[in-house]
Each structure stands twice: as C-alpha cells, then as structure tokens.
Amino acid sequence: MGKRRTSNRPPSHRRTAQQAAADKIADLAAAAKQAEDDTKVSAALAEQGLEPAANDDAVLSAYDTLLRQAADYERAAAAARERRQAAELAEAAADAARQRLDAELAEAAAARKTAEALQAEATTELELLRVRSERVSAREQEARDGFAAKAQAARAELEDELERRRQAARHEEQERRRVLDEEHAKQVAGLEKDRAAFRRSEDDLHHQRQALLEQQIQVQRRLDDLESEIKAHAAAKVAALDRELQVLRIQSDARIEMIDELRQELAEREKQLLRIGGTDPQYLIDERDRLAADNAELRGKLAERLADDDLHRLRWLEQQHREVAGERDRLAYRVQELEGAALASRINNLQMKQLSDAERHFEVLARGYESRIAELQGAVQELTHDRPDPGTPLFPRCVAMDDDPELSEPGVISADRPDLSRLARSLQAVMFADSRRAYRLNDVCVLLGGLAMSRLHLLEGMSGIGKTSLPVALAKALGTECTVVEVQAGWRDRTDLFGHHNTFERRFEESEFLQALYLAQTPRYRGRPFFIVLDEMNLARPEQYFSVLLSKLEYEGEPIQLVTRGTGRAPQWFVDGWRIRLPSNVWFIGTANQDESTLEFADKTYNRAHLMELPAQRPRLPRPATLPEIEPYSTIALRKSFEHAKQAHGADTAEVREFLDVIADDLREHGRAVMGPRLERQLEAFVPVVVDAHAGDPVAERPEGEDSGQDGRSLAADHFLAWKILRSLRGRYDVTPGGLGKIRDAVCTAWELRRLRGAPMRCVRLLTDEQRRREG
Template sequence: MADKRAEDDTEVRAALAEQGLEPTTNDDAVLSAYDALLRQAADYERAARAARERIQAAADAEAAADAARQRLDADIAEAASARDAAEALRAEATTELAQLRLRSEQVSAREQEARDGFTAQAQAAHAELDAELERRRQAAQIEEEERRRGLAEEHAEQVARLQEDQAALRRSEEELNDQRRAVLGQQFQLQRKLDDLEAEIQARAAADVAALDRELQVLRIQSDARIKTIDELRKQLADQEQQLLRIGGTDPQYLIDERDRLAADNAELRGKLAERLADDDLHRLRWLERQHREVTGERDRLAYRVQELEGAALASRINNLQLKQLSDAERHFEVVARGYESRIAELHGTVEQLTRDRPDPGTPLFPRCVAMDDDPQLNEPGAISAERPNLSQLARSLQAVMFADSRRAYRLNDVCVLLGGLAMSRLHLLEGMSGIGKTSLPVALAKALGTECTVVEVQAGWRDRTDLFGHHNTFERRFEESEFLQALYLAQTPRYRERPFFIVLDEMNLARPEQYFSVLLSKLEHEGEPIQLVTRGTGRAPQWFVDGWRIRLPRNVWFIGTANQDESTLEFADKTYNRAHLMELPAQRPWLPQAATVPEIEPYGAVALRKSFEQAKQTHRTDTTEVREFLEEIADDLREHGRAVMGPRLERQLEAFVPVVVAAHAGDPVAERPEGEDSGQDGRSLAADHFLARKVLRSLRGRYDVTPGGLNKIRDVVCTVWELRGLRGAPVRCVRLLDDEQRRREG
C-alpha cells in the first residue's frame, strides 16, 4: 500500500510539472486529500460490478481521443497552409526585389541615354557652328580674292572695297560671336536640363527604393511571425502526441478521475498564482507590453519621417547646386564676354595692320620650294651608277661603311632584312627601346648610299594633314611649308630625283598616323592623283609642282617611322601595320673587326636598286616557294588557335621580301661580336622567321581572346614544321614573340 502511495505521489508531481507548476510546502493538504481519494478508489476497484461502466468510459475516452486526433490533423493542415503562405510571401518578396533591381538598372540606362543624347546634341551644335565658321571663312577668302583682282584697276575703288570688306568682316565676326554665344547658352541650358533630369531620376529612384525597402521589411516581419506560429503548432502537436502515448497504457476511468482531480487542483493553484500576480507584476507586465507597442509604432513613424527628411535634404542640395552652377555660369559668361571684346579689338588691329602691310601679289605662295628651284646645286643631277648593284656585296658594304662612320655596327641580318623591306614596302616602322639606333639607322643608310635623309619630329598634337604638310596663311598670302613638305619637294629636284630618298618620322606614334598620315597611306597603296595643297595658286609656282598647287608623291621616297613603346605613345592601327615593313632592332649592337680598307659604294639610283630587287625575284623564286609552303603548312593551326590569316596583301609582300633577303644574305658570313641568336640562319630561314613573326604572329600581341594553350600549340607547330621543312637555325623571332605573349598572360 505504501508503494502504491509513493507511485501516486510521483504521478501527481509529474502532472503538476506538465502544467508548469512546481510542488511547494502548501501542497501537503492536497496530497492528504489525494490519499483519501486513493483509499476510495481502492474500494471502488474491489467492486467488480463497475466493469461495464469502465468499458463505456473507455469507449468515450477513445472517441474523445479520436476527436483530439482530428483536431490535431486540422492544426497540421493549417500549419502546412501557413507554411505555404509564408513561402509564397518569401517568393513574392524575392520577385519584388528583382523588379526593384531591374527598375534601378532601367533608371541608370535612361540616365545614360539622356546624357548621351544631350552630349550628341551639343556635339552636333558645335559641328554645325564649326561648319558655318568654315563656310564664312571660305566666303571671306573668295571675296578677298575677288577684291584683290580689282585692286590693279583703280586705287580709289580699291580703298572703297577695302573699307566695305572690313565692315563686312566686322559684321561677320559679330555674327559669329553672337552665334557662338548662342551655342554656349544652348549648351549651358542642355547641361542644366541634364543635371535636373539626373537629380529627378536619383530622387525618384531613392523614393522607390525606400518604399520597396519598407514593403520588404513588412513582408519579412509577417514571414517571421508565420514561421513562429508554425513552430508553436509543431510543439503543441508533439506535446499532444506524447500525451496520447501516455494515455495508451493507463485505465481510462482512472485517468478521468485523475483528470478531474488535477483540474480542480490546477484551478486552485492558478487562483493562488493569479492572486500573487494581480498586484504590481501583472500590471507592470501589461504596461510594458503596451509601451512596447507604442514604442514600435513611434519607431516606424520616425523612420518614415527620416526618409522624407533625407529626400527633402537631397532636393535642397540639388537646388543649391543648381543655383551655384547658375552663378558660376554667369561669372564665366562675363569673363568670356570680356575676352571676346578684347579679342575683337585685337582682330581689328590685326586686320588694319595686314591691310596696311599687304605683301606684293607677285610673292611666291611656296617661297621655300621656289628657293630650291633657284639653288644651282640642287639643279645638277650628279653622277649615279646605272648598273644594278649586287645585293650581297651591297649589304656587306653598307654594314662596313656604317660601322666605319659610327664605330657601332648593325648586324648583317638586320641590314638584309632592311633591304628586303625596301623591296616590300615604302613605309617602314622601326620599333625597340630608346637609344638603340632607330633614327641613326636610316641616316647612316642614306649617307652610305650617297643620298639624303630628312628627320621630321612628330608632335603629340598632330591630328590632320595640315600638321604634316603645312597650312595656307590667307592674310600673308603664302603657304607655311612644313619640314615634311620641303623634304618631299627636295626629293623631286634634279639632284635627288634619281636617288633613293628617306624621310624619317621620328616618334611616329606620339600621334595617330591613321589621322595625320592617312593621305599618304592611301597614296602608297594606290598611286593616283597628286596631293592638293591649296585650291588655287598665286605668284610664282614651284617648278616641280603640278598646276602650281599640287605635289606628287615621288617613287624614290621611302618613309621610315621610329616608334617607342611606352606610356607616352599610342598603338599603331592594323591598317598601318599591314601596309608597313616592321623591324624591331635588338638592344645590343655588334662590334665588327677593324677592316683594313672601307669599301666605297657607288651612288646607285632608285631605278637600278629596284632592278636588283626584280632580278632577285627571278633568281630566288624557289626560296619564295619554300617559305610560302612553310607558311601554308601551319596556316590551319594559326587560323584555329590564333585567328591569324594571310591575305592577298601579305602574299604580295612575301613575294617581294623573301628573294631580296636571300640574295642579300648570300655570300661569306661576317664575323660579329657577340653573335646573335639568329646567327645559324641562312637567308631563307631568316626571311621566313622575320616575315612570320612581324607580319603574321604580330597580330597576336595584346589579344586576350587567344588562350595560353593556343599560344603553346602555335609554338609547337612552328618549331615542328620548321624542322620538317629543313630550315636552318631556329625560329628565334617567332619563339620570342610567343614566349613574351605567354608571360604577359600569365602575369
């Protein structure tokens, strides 16, 4: 009996723990009452007649358990529905966030389109103004020329027309200044509209982003609440399942009685607990909950207010910025207006001085070129050899003479490649580090050949043909002849017209040759009409000009451009590389043993030199075929791994280049110290290595669409086919170029 009572006490304490109540010392009375009930229950148990009633109670308990299970199933279904709703809200929030990002990108795109549109409009306005200014200048020139023709008829009429022209010029200048100020005003208005549009777009984007952030925060709070509800329902479900498991092994009637008793005890204990919490704690708890709700609402209201104030502050800063810009623009226009006024005064003074000190109409338009016509030394042709030079002897003689003049030699292979380049193209590009003799090479070559070489220093600001040839000074009625134009004319004088003539464009890539050298690039490719310098000539015309204002491109002229590769220079375009012969001089120049006598080179004519080139093409046709077959054998791999192909222009250059290099390299070797990497190459392998590296593989430089694996495959194919074709030495130029590109990609 005592063991039974101990078990019952344990069950009571467990029931109190399940209800969240801890037994105290005040519970002794409850336990005593419970002992009495147990004794009564023992009497009932001894009564077997209550079996039917207990069976019926068990059935009722089972029905109640089924009802509870159905309620649990309904709760589970509701929890699943809530989970699906939370997932839908999360997906909706993700979609809205993506839409927000898309709208932000669209706003940025519209802002860029607006900026590009206004910039294009401003550029169009500038272009239109420049075109109008050029038309007015041409009209002024035409009027000036017409007025000049009438000056010889009557002095009084000349004075009157001069005054009229001055008045017209003043009016034209005033109109141009008005138009320029109008264009500047339009540009300022366009810029101001662009700034307003940018500010409006930014403000709207900020407002949209803030609103979407608030909506996203609300959705996140709702999602968290739903998830918390699901967790609570899961916990209740687990508790009920535990209770069902416990019910399964106990007498139903006992459980019913126990439940009633525990319910009464629980009510009594809850009453006691409520009495203890009804004073300050319960009131404070409810007050804290209410304060929490009020503080949360106030926080949300203040956050929205902060966003509104930030938007207002942004708009205020934009307005202040616009006012500052207007003020700066006003001061700028005042400065510009004062500058225009002073410039107009200067122009008036210049016009008066020019009209007062007008040159003689008979003054030559090209005075320096005319001065060459009057130079007796330039009118004497001089002695030149009409025989075709032996290219092998010429190459070695050139190397020895250049070494004797400068005490530093150029390698024989470089001289042979240079002669091949003269046969291939009239445009040469010499690349390499500074101080290795790029400019001195053509100067020494011209001196050895007994001809002239003019060095023209290219400026970084050159943009068009006027920077190269010069420009027409309308007021002084003469052409500002550039050094380049004088060199072109010098090459046509009787002294040099039959000799090779070299014009060096030093630091050619300081500016873009595709802009200032474009006319000559076209003329070198397709020789045609002479180059027009002015629309009409006056005074004495140069003797070798065409129609007095056009100049031919002489066939005896070769253009040689030097190029450094550093941060101050620009890259040549492919159209320039494709038309030019490219050489890269080594950093170390060799030293030759002192020769007993320096050979004398007869001054050969350009025609005789070209005849030697043509003879080499006939003599070494087999070598050209061998090099072409070598390139054709690797063409598929070059196209697949490097997207490098040989077009018709390269085919023509190959036919002109290879035979001259082979002919120049033939003969006894030259002792050079130190020997170069390509010392084991003969003429054919030298031509193949140089042409493949500089004309075909050069297109791989700086192209990152060609992978390091592709470069390795090209290198292996070139070396393998080189050995299979029996070419001497090694393709050192090709391997060096591919290795440099490999290191550049690897870092």
Template sequence: MGGRRKTSNIPPGQRRPALQPAADKLDLAAAAKRAADDTEVRAALAEQGIEPPANDDKAVLSAYDELLRQASAYERAAAAARERTGAAADAEAVAREREQLAADARAAAEADRRRLAAAEDELKGRLSRFTADEAHLKVRGDEVTALEREARDGFAAQARAARLELEAELDLRRQTAQLEAEQQRRQLAEEHAKQTALLERDRAALRRSEEELRFEKGALRGQQILLERKLDDLDKEIQARAAADIAALDRDLQVLRIQHDAQVDTIAELRKLVSERDEQLLRVGGTDPRYLIDERDRLAADNAELRGKLAERLSDDDHHRLRWLEQQYREAAGDRDRLAYRVQELEADVLAGRINNLQMKQLSDAEAHYALLTRGYESRIAELQGVLEQLTQDRPDPGTPLFPRCVAMDDDPLLSERGAISADRPDLSRLARSLQTVMFADSQRAYRLNDVCVLLGGLAMSRLHLLEGMSGIGKTSLPVALAKALGTECAVVEVQAGWRDRTDLFGHHNTFERRFEESEFLQALYLAQTPRYRERPFFIVLDEMNLARPEQYFSVLLSQLERAGAPIQLVTRGAGRAPKGLVNGTHISLPDNVWFIGTANQDESTLEFADKTYNRSHVMELPAQRPWLASHGTIPDIERYSAEELRRTFREAKRQHISDVREVRGFLGEVADDLREHGRLVVAPRLQRQLEMFVPVVVAAHAGNPVEERPDAEDAAQDGRSLAADHFLARKVLRSLRGRYDVTPGGLGKIRDTIRTAWELCGLSGVPVRCVALLDDEQRRREG
C-alpha cells in the same frame, strides 16, 4: 671535193701492197666503231625517220652521229619549249589570282604559247631540213667512201683533207643554227618588251584616269566643305540672333518680375486692410447690419432726446458752447476723413514710386552693362583695326610666293643640278656587306649583316618601315647611316603628341600673312623631288611616330603607299610664284623615290599602332645590344645607285629566286591550319604579295661569304631563306598575337611546336629564333 679528185698514173696492182697494213688498221678501227655504235645509231636514226646508210664507213657514221647529236639538241630545245609552255600555263594560273592584271597576263601567255608553237614548227622545219642535209651527206659519204678507197690506194692525205672539210661544213651549219636560234630568242625578247611597254602605257592611262577621278572627287569635296562652312556661318548667325532675342526676353522678364513683386506688395497691403476690416467686424460681432443701423438710429434718437433734455437743463452759454463743440467735432471728423484719404493717396504714390525706382534701377543696371559691353567691343574693334592696319602695312606683295621655302629650293643652284648616279646595277650581296662596312666606319655603330639583309628586303616589300625597340638602341641612327652609305639624304621629322590631321603633317595656310606655313615634313617631301635627289633613294624619318595616331595624321599617305593616288591638295587656290614641284601650284605628289621610316618606343607614353598601319608596313625590331665587328675592313667607295636601278635589282632577284619563294610559301602552308585554329591568324593576299618581294631580296643579299662578326642572337646558323621565313612569320603574322588574351597559353604552345616541326620538315637551316622568342614572351605574359 669531186672536182679535186686526182687520177693516179701508177697501176692499182703496184700501189695496193704498200698501203695494205694501214688500210687493214683503218678497217679494224671502223669495224670496232661499227660494232659498238651500229645498233644505237640505227635506232636513233629510225626514231627520227631517217633511213640508215647502206655502207658502214667511219666518216659517214661520224657524220650521222654528229647529226644525231644535233637532232637530240633540237629535241631538248623542243622539250625546253614545251617546259616553257607549261611554265606559261602556270604563269597564267598565277595571273588569274591577280585581279588587276588577269586579262593582260592571259593575253601575254597566249602570245607566248603562239610564239612557242611557232618555234616548235620552226624546229620541225629545221629537222626536216637536216633530214635533207642527211641525204646530201649520204651522197657525200659515198664520195668519201670512194676517196677512202683511193686512200687505201695511196691518197690518205686527200681523205683527211676531205674529212676536215666535211667537219668544217658541219661546224658551220651548227653555228648557223645556233645564230638563228639566238636571233629568234632576241626577237621573242623584243616582242615581250613591246608587249610590256604596251601594258605600261595602258597602266599609265588607267592611272591618269584614276588621278582625274580623284581630282574631280577632290573638287566635289571642296564644294562640300564650302557648303558646310556656309551652313556653319548660318548656324552661328542664327545662334547670335537667338542670343540677342533671349537677352531681350530676359530684360522683359526682369521688368515683369519687378512688376510682379510690386503687385505682390500691393496685394499684401490690401490683405492687411482686409484683415483690419475683419478685426473690426469681429469687434462688432456677428450682429445683422440692419439691426445695427436700427440700433444706431434708436441711439441717435435717444441721443437727440437726451440732448434736448440736456439743452433744457443747460444754460444758453452752455448750449452755445455745446453747439460749437459739435460743429468743431464735425469739422474735425471731416478733416480726419480727408487726411485718411490723402494718406491712402500718398501710400499709393509711394508704392508706385517704389515700383518706378525698381524699374529705373533695372534699366540703369542694364544700361551700365550695355555700356560696359560697348566699351569692350569698341576696344576690341580698335585693337583689331590696329592689327589689320599693321598687317596691311606689313603685308607682302601679291607676287610673293605662297610657298617661300619651296621656291627657295627651286632657286638653290646646288639642288638644281642633277646628282651623280652610278650606271652599274647593284649586286645585293656585295651591297649588303658594303652598307654594313660603310655604316660601321662612318657612325661607329655596328649592325648585324642579318639586320641589313632584312632591311633591304623591307625596302623591296614596302615604302613604310616601322623600327621598334627600346630607347637608345639606334632606331633613328639606322636610316641616317643607311642614307649616308647610299650617298643620299635622310630628313628627320619629330612627331608631336597633339597631331590629329594632315594639316599637322603638311602645314596650314596663314590667311592673315597670305602664305603657307610649310612644315618640316612638307619641305622634306619637296626636297626629294628636286633634280639633285629625284633619282636617288630618299628617306624621311618620323621620329617617335606613335606619339600620335598615324591612322589620323598619316592617313592620306597610307592609302597612297600601295597604289598611286591623286596629288595631295595643300591649298584651294595658289598665289604668287608657284613652286616647280607642285601640281597647279596647289597640290603635291608623292614621289616614287621616297621611303618613310617611323621609329616607335613601346612604353606608357606612346600609342599602339593599328592593324591598318602594321599591314602596310615592314616591321623590324632592333636588338638591344650591338654585335662585335673585327674592324672596319676595306672601306668601299660609296656607290650612288638610283631608286629605279634599286627596284630593278629587286625585281631581278624575284625572278632568280622564285624557288625560294615557293619553299617559304610551302613552309607557311604547313603551319597555316594550326595558325588559323589556335590563333585565328590568316596570311592575307596583301601579305602574300609582300612575301613575293621580301624573300628573294633577303636571299640574294645574304648570299656570299660570311662576315666576321659575333652576333648577339641565335640566328647565325640561318641562311637567307630561313632568315626571311623566320622574320616574315614573326613580324608580319605572329605579331597580331600581342595583346590578344583570347589565345590561350596552350594554343601558343601548339603553334610553337607546329612551327618547329614544319621548320625541320621543310629543311630550313638553324632554328626559328624570332618566332619562338615572340611566342615565349606572349606565353609568359599570359601565365604571369
């Protein structure tokens, strides 16, 4: 500017009178400005360590004022940096509560503090540079003063040009400072992104390590199962051998019983003989046998004597006849004795024959039994040989796939093409209203906007949903309509009452036909991994999920929904052509784009869910009546958002609505003591994590213009934060009161009063209709 200064050829004394009025006006304006701003400007400059200028020209003061505003702006930036430092400290405090990411969070917070400190140092350096610029501007101010002096002498246009040039230079410096600040913010963001990528790589490495450990654990489990099967086979063999030995012992025991019966009969015969002898002895009496022998000898002598006398008296013929009779008598007595002995021998032979006949009959019966068993086994063997021959003839080629339906999906050209995905990130408010309109237009089933917002919050909170309510209110239709509105697929699997383990859910290996019986659930899980659907949200509905116990047949997936686990083993060894989506042809992974939705009727034919299932799921109870909607409205185009973009939108909502999470957490803190005292209810850490994802999404989805509908509930006055607080407290915390009669009706009343009081104190809109309705139902159940 000094180089463009011009020297007037007119004497100063001749120019000054003509410009004096304008100069006086300028001096008066400058004096007024100085009178108003002098004190403030000097005090501000003194705070910044800048010595105020010696002159009071208007341009210089304007420059100082502009400099002061810039300094204040950088001071505010420093304050914001300090606030970010405080926020980083808060984030570090919160991160300490999370065990898995504590070390990473502290390192990130420390890095942020270092960057913020560097930013403050940079700001201080810039402030010092601006101080130097202020000194330079002071010199320039002197030049401006000289120019204004010349302006009073007639160079007003040159003064204005100089002022404009000075203002342009100040604007340029301000823009330069803003660009530098923006560049620094971008650098900080890039560094944060790099740190985040490093953390993700570390987490991926940890997940891989966990998968390897789980794989090794599965292999050990497989070996254990093989050992258990071998032990079972040995037990069965031992039992079979023991059964054969027992049968042989039974046969020997039967023979011994027959022999015992024969011996009993013999003993009875002997006892009969003994009794006959005893009777004979009784006839004889109690005389001594020797006396009887003597008496017999005496009688024989008397008989001989009498015979002699008789012989003397008898004639010779009589005598001879008598002798012949005696000889006949003796021969008859010998024949009698021989016949008696023969009779005894024949009786013994008959008894032995009877015993032999019994033994032969037993052996004949055993032989017939064994012949019958032999014929049965021979017919069974022939039948099995026929089945084996038929299976051998009809057996597929060894190259036939073990999973034919999954391989057929790989060969389907429609499923091999990547599905169309929208590149835009969804707006949750617009998405909620779009889903409501599309579902109403497509299925003629109206769903309240509040229910749609709660459903979106549940998608962010958990990958397992439980839809409860009476039969026929559209529990199965809701996920089907939601899938159509999102331009994706929904598979419905009907749960059977006899399901007990994961083979009922996934299917089983048919060893005879050498293929895997792929269940509908396994096919749906594999369909979600095909190129057409792998990037889209995919829904699998387990219809009437509580006909069997999910804690048994769904247990493998329950443990993997919250943390990534090892792939699920389907078979121990693959065969034939392996499906592309299976790991090593034997395991299947749980895709990240799948949400499981279970429907549940509450009646006598179903079972109650366990707390393990409830705690890991998002519970939603649909109203019995449909709301009224004015019309379909303008049906929007179906946007096919990817599952990853949907999750990014959920995370962005969490960052934007962190204050709403604090408000709802404060509300739960107000009622926590009474819940613990009167209901023994505690908001566990898992529920805290679910709350942090559920509330922001519901708030973001509920924001926007109201929908023209006539709701069937009293929650029309609730905003997004109140809706989230009411639903979460009722379905995730107070739900545990159902069926618990250790909580008295008085305790339920105190909990209800506490919730209403805390609701008003926290400034939540409307009334907690879901909490009050649940507590009223429980109180009526206990009182009635």
C-alpha cells in the same frame, strides 16, 4: 640451323592484327623455303638409295623445328585476333584512337622490318643447307651415276610440287594481304570520319565560345553605356536641382530683405500717424460712432426740453461734429495715400538698384568690347600695313629650291645593278666607319628586303638603340638624303603634316615634311633613293594625319591637293601650281617607342608596312684594312637588283611558302590568322632579296646574335612569319594561351620538317612573351 630463333618484337599486349599477320606471313614463307630445300636433299638421297646419315639428323630436326614454329605462329595469330577484338572495344575517343593508330602503324613498320630481318636470316640458313647438300652430292657422285635418269625425273617431280606449293603460298599471302589492307583501309576511313567529326565539334565549340565572348563584350559595353548614361542623367539632374536651389535661395534672401524693409517702413508710418493725429485711425472711427450715438441720445433729450439757446448751441455742436468728422476722413485718406506712396517708393528703390547693377555690368562689357575692338583693329592694321605683294609665291621655300643651282644638277649616280651581297656587307662597314654605330648583317639584309617589300617602314625597340640613326646612316652610305621630321602629339589631320594656308599673309606655311617631299623631286635627288624619317611616329595616330599617304602608297592615283588655287609664282615640280605628287623614290621610315606616352599602331598600318625590331645589344665589328667604296646607286638600279633576286631565288620563296603552308591550318584554327593577297605579294618581294643579300662569307660579329645560325632563307622565313603574321595575335581576346602554345609547337615542328637552318627564335620569343603576358 635447328636453333630456335627468338623474336625481339614488342610484348603481345601491344601488338595489333596487322603485326601478327605480318609475322605469320614472314614465318610461313621462311618455313616453306626451308622445307623445300630439305625435301630436295631427302629426294637426292632417296634417288641414290641412301638413307639419311646420322650427321644429317640436324636437317630433319630443323624441319621439325620450323613446323613447330609454324604452329606457334598460328596460335600467335589466333591470340592476335583476340587482342584485335579487345583493341576495337577499347577505342572510345576519337583523339585517343588517332594516337593509338599512329603508334600501331609505327609498330607495324618496325615489326615488318623485323620480319624482313628474320626472312633474311632464314634465307642465309637455307643457303648454308644448300651448300651442305652440294657437298653431300659431290661425295656421292659415283653412286648417283647409276641412278641419274631416275633422280632427274624425281627431282623434276619434286620441283613441280614445290612450284605448286610456292604458288599456293603466294596466292594465300596475297589474299591475306588484301584482306588485311581492306581491313586497315576501313579502320583508317573510320578514324578519319571520327577525326573529321571531332574537328567539326571543336570548330562548333570554338564558334560558340567566340559568339559567347562577343555577347559578353556587347553586354558589358551596354552595361557601361547604361552606367555612363545614368551617371550623366544624375549629374544633369543634380546640377538642375543645384541651380533651382540657388535661385530659391536668392529669391528667399530678396524676400526676407523686402519684409524687413517693409517692417521698417511700417514702423515709420506709424510714428508719422502718431505725430499727425495722436490717435489710431480705428480708434477715431470708433470714437466717431460713439459720439454719433451720444449725439442721437442728446438730441432725443433736447427734443423734450429744447430752448432757443439750446437749439442754437446744438446746431453749433453739430456743425463742429461735421467738421471733426470731415477732418477725420481727410486724415484717414491721407494715411492711405502715405502708405501707398511708401510701398511704391520701396518698389522703385528695388528697381533702381537692379537697374544700377545692370548698368554697371553693361559698362564692364562695353569696356571689354571696346578693348577687343581696338586690339582687332590694331591687328588688321598691322596685317594690312605690311601685306605682301599679290605676286609673291604661295610656296616660297619650294620656289627657293627651284632657284638653288646645286639642286638643279642630277650629279653622278650609277645605273648598274649592284650585287646585293656585296652591297649589304659594304653598307654595314661604311655605316660603322661613318657613324660608329654597328648594325648586324642580318638586320641590314632584312632592311634591304623591307625596301623591296614596302615603302613604309616601322622601326621598333628600346629608346636609344639607334632607330633614327639607322636610316640616316643608310642614306649617307648610299650617297643620298634623309630628312628627320619630329611628330607632335597633337597632330590630327594632314594639315599638321603638310602645313596650312595663311590667308592674311597670302602664303602657305610649308612644313618640314612638305619641303622634304619636294626636295625628293628636284633633279638632284629624283633619281636617288630618298628617306623621310617620322620620329616618334606613334605619338599621334598615323591613321589620321598620315591617312592620305597610306592610301597613296598602295594606289598612287591623283596628286595631293594643298590649296584650292594658287597665286604668284608656282613651284616648278608642282601639278597645276597647288598639287604635289608622291615621288616613287621616297621611303617613309617611322620610329616607335612602346611606352605609356605612345599609341598603338592600327592593323591597317602594320599590314602595309615593313616592321623591324632592332636588338638592344650592338655587335663589335672587325676594322677592315680598306674601307669599301659604295657608288651612289639610282633607284632604278636598286629595283633592278630586287627584280634579279626575285628571278634567281624563286625556289627559296617557294620553300618559305611551303613552310608557311605546313602551319597554315594551325594558324587558322588557333589564331584566326591567314595569308591574304597583300601578304603574298610582300612575301614574293621580301624573301629573295634577303636570301641574295645574306649570301656570301659570314661577318665576324662579336657577340654572335641568337639568329647567327640562320641562313638567308631561314632568316627571311623567321622574320616574315613573326612580324607579318604572328604579330597580329597580340592583344586578341579570341586567342588563348593554349592556342599560342600549339602554334609555337607547330612552327618548331614545321621548321624541322622543312630542314630550315638555325631555330625560329623570333617566332618563339614573340609567342612565348605573349603567352606569358596572358597567363600573368
């Protein structure tokens, strides 16, 4: 009993003030109880006039040991106060303070448990002392008979004293606990303030980083726009300069050619002048001036000695001179006329050449226009020759369905609500038997949940894994119809999907999609689920050619208008003869490959659709002894099953929502992802159907998938979180690899906290792949 107990608590440098105080309180309580029992034993011996025996020295030794332990605990408390002051000075950062506080609280709990164990041990030892005391009392029964009254009074006095001490100890313990609790509350409040400030600073830093990224993107876009604009201006300027250079080259060639021709013409004229006068015209003018001067000189000489014969001869010479001068002037004028005529002839030749070229060009155009006019006249004659009767139906194929007797009968369908668990397993077995394509039970359950959640499905995965075969096999197993429409890369608007009006033939070119939509409204199929598969849906942008239906799937509104007015016999199930409704029994299933030839779906399409990614590996199923029979269920019967599952498994939906609430802060902080009203409605419709369909005996699939350990609830939670929330993180520039890692850790922690079965393999794989892709 007097053996000194050793503590198994952590080293003193790791203890906090709360631990030291808890240790001290527990030890003092144990010492008080032991002192109380020892006092009772000593008092009983004193009443009988006996001294403590030698064999009772152990009791007093134990009491002394407890007193020494109390002193040790007091010193430990003083040391703990000093360590507490040192710890308060060491708290520098808010994040480190939070971590240390969590560790200290855990250690405090462990120390409190240790103190409780020590107190239990002390209680056991006190019980042993009490048993020994009763033995001593039994051996000394005769001696106590004479002193009974005195011993009773002394015992009562001792009990009162012990009760007072016990109350004082309780009061002191309560006071110390209150002080410690207040101090602990202050520390927690201070740390919470630091944590809130740290979070605010993190949010501010994230907002600033996001704003900086947006500014960088805007600047980069502006630089790209400026670079494109500069390139466009430069290209336009170069093209203009090239055109001007070409024009100048043409003009230069024409002028050089004209100069050559003028030089040749001038040489011809000079030859002609030499043949006519034999002398240059300027030489003749100079010669005339010289002869005039000589004539004047001769006249002066003749005036001195002039005779009649000489005068007559002089006059004749003057006459000859005048005639020669007149002939010379006439020849000069003729030369000028010939030069002008030659120039005019050159100009006329150039103009004639241009007119000739223009005439040949116009002749070519005229022949082309005449050929085109003849072709158009032939086409008009051909179209008008066999023009249909105005009474011909505008939608002949849809009218032909009205006349089909097989489509006029509804057939046998069951209105009873099917059991989703049996239906899922029957569908798996029947699809495997009919098409030899095995689909995992989990995929069938998720598909049924998707039918309840949305009327637009997107099946993604590798080429050749059965994305198109799945809805075809499902329709066959349910006893209904599935139409496959191949999407073309050039589709841009709804006319590519529904068809267009041929005004010449006065009929509507009904597309395969329009015919399938009308077939779903015939009496044969209007009560059954009907599937329309848009194969390779992302070869074109569905936000363009499928935009009308994206809106109608959420808000039905008015029927879809195909033409402005109808002619001839109208289809029976059209509205007003030229509008068609979107039937409520139609589900649209789009298949999508992710490669360089396809486009990415927009968020508005993903948000409205149920997304599935089929695995590349198919399971092997055991061949059943008898193939289950599936009744052709009506659309109303299926929806009754969906509603019944929603009412029966509301608790599972609440569990999945609580799981998402646990990680909501991390999704919002690190991924800017939130649960909107549309996702809330989809969650309430999806989870209960998956849980109900997955319930029941497991199917022996080989090899087992990665999600084989999941039950219905965990399967629904994993699929919904991965493909409806985390998928939106793909390609987001504001989500860092570190943020993706934190979201993955939060998902795994919340998964274990909510005790969900299996592992969140879809979420982990999606986040890991995206993180690896960003890190390169």
